Amino acid sequence: MPIINYRTREINCKIVYVGPSLGGKTTNINVIHGLIPQNNRTELQSIDTEGDRTLFFDYFSMDLDDIHGFKTKFLIYGVPGQPYYRSTRKMVLNGVDGMVFVADSDKSRLQDNIESLLDLKSMLAEYGYDYSSIPLVFQYNKRDLFFITPVEEFEEVLNDRSCRSFEAIAIEGKGVVQTFRAVCAEVILKLNETLSQQYGSYKS
Amino acid sequence: MTSKKDTTAPGLSRRRRRDPSATGFYSLSSQCLDTVQEALKQLTADSQARCALVVDRTGCVMASEGKYPETMGATAAATIAALNEMVATASSPEVSVRFYGSEVDQIHFVLLQKRLVLCLLYSRNVTTEQVRSAARTFVNAIGPQIEQDRQRNLEDEATLIQSVNYIESKLDELFKDQLH
Numbered sequence: 001m002p003i004i005n006y007r008t009r010e011i012n013c014k015i016v017y018v019g020p021s022l023g024g025k026t027t028n029i030n031v032i033h034g035l036i037p038q039n040n041r042t043e044l045q046s047i048d049t050e051g052d053r054t055l056f057f058d059y060f061s062m063d064l065d066d067i068h069g070f071k072t073k074f075l076i077y078g079v080p081g082q083p084y085y086r087s088t089r090k091m092v093l094n095g096v097d098g099m100v101f102v103a104d105s106d107k108s109r110l111q112d113n114i115e116s117l118l119d120l121k122s123m124l125a126e127y128g129y130d131y132s133s134i135p136l137v138f139q140y141n142k143r144d145l146f147f148i149t150p151v152e153e154f155e156e157v158l159n160d161r162s163c164r165s166f167e168a169i170a171i172e173g174k175g176v177v178q179t180f181r182a183v184c185a186e187v188i189l190k191l192n193e194t195l196s197q198q199y200g201s202y203k204s
Numbered sequence: 205m206t207s208k209k210d211t212t213a214p215g216l217s218r219r220r221r222r223d224p225s226a227t228g229f230y231s232l233s234s235q236c237l238d239t240v241q242e243a244l245k246q247l248t249a250d251s252q253a254r255c256a257l258v259v260d261r262t263g264c265v266m267a268s269e270g271k272y273p274e275t276m277g278a279t280a281a282a283t284i285a286a287l288n289e290m291v292a293t294a295s296s297p298e299v300s301v302r303f304y305g306s307e308v309d310q311i312h313f314v315l316l317q318k319r320l321v322l323c324l325l326y327s328r329n330v331t332t333e334q335v336r337s338a339a340r341t342f343v344n345a346i347g348p349q350i351e352q353d354r355q356r357n358l359e360d361e362a363t364l365i366q367s368v369n370y371i372e373s374k375l376d377e378l379f380k381d382q383l384h
Contacts, residue, residue: 001228001229001230002229002230003229003230003231003260003262003264003266004229004230004231004364005231005232005237005264005266006231006232006233006234006237007232007234007237007238007241007267008237011364011367011368011371012264014262014263014264035379035382036378037378040378042274042275043274043275045275045278045279047279047282056282056286057278057282059263059275059278060275064371064374064375064378065374067367067370067371067374068363068366068367068370069363069367070363070364070367070368072367072368072371072374075262075263075264075278077263077278087289088286091282091285091286091289092282094261094262094281094285095260095261095262095263096262173382177379177382177383178383180379181375181376181379181383184371184372184375185372185375188368188371188372191229191368192365192368192369194228194229195229195361195364195365195368196365198361
């Protein structure tokens, strides 16, 4: 859930990139980080293995300038995808406000995508979070491969909530920003709904 | 969701309960955070710590005093979570990390409130007891105030909602070259 800091006048939202190993989560984060002006972001921190595979998480935060007296900060995390790292993955999901599920379009990895999503649902349930109510966006990555899972099949087997989804070739930067923009929008929409429910609408 | 056990008591224990905060938002008032800030200043003076932070378990820095690495909120929250996975630390609200044979800073964590952690970095010249004592004073003074602050309503909600309404346009501005 977003954290509102009235002293620093900041709204903090946590976005986590999830999905199977080697699906392109870290690539997405690297691309986004590279596109944000330096004064709007922190350094990218990766706790990874010697082989550059994510061990704990990839992390940076992005600041949006002052809007009506409040700054918005997005804390962006990527988790390790390998099944072995389930416990670290789960830790990073604590307090998540929005998720991007980066699916690997390689036809041979369809089952990995399905298992990764099932694992995500189970971890959220262990925290007591409702999977169906957390903002989520799907990204079908590696669309440049030869043997790929059709989007229609992904929609059927993964996207059971009819969330927004995007095709991407993250390594070329394609579809990355659109995905990120969409998840931010979903998080903001949810925050807005929550605030409006409690305090009414102040739209100008 | 597996356990319904009450885990509100201090302690770096594993938590498996339904988190009511999974929806909505979490906030502390500016008045409360001013008090926390003053107390952090006093804490760093008393303990001679290089820096002191109050970090949310999700990795967000709520208040800080002194210089610290910019990603420390995330790594501190992750460290606490990782320690919880490694050893059963139920009923222990404090953890110290000591490094031997080098000049790097020592680390001390104290659970401040069920979702907040106090994190201190201090040099080898300062004793752990000195840090622990000052940290305990801080927690005893601030913990109840934070708990009480959670009972109040949001402040300045009109401005907040207006601000949220404009976040998307800020994002579009930031990524205008990529989106159009």
